[in-house]
């Protein structure tokens with residue numbers, strides 16, 4: 001049996017929101033204390049990584065290939 005934490009579910013929702021609108025303001029999934037800072041980077045193999053970071057509590061998450069698009 002797998003249990004998904006409520007915090008993880010909020011990270012998933014944040015990722016979905018940002019996939020639809022990369023400029024969306026997403027509240028910190030961990031503590032709700034600020035809006036996430038979003039930075040996209042491209043790895044050597046062309047995979048996009050989206051770094052989500054809370055500037056207040058420093059919660060972070062990295063989403064690989066956040067848009068699901070193949071690299072151009």
Ligand SMILES: [Zn+2]
Nearest residue numbers: 028031054057
């Ligand atoms: Zn936070």
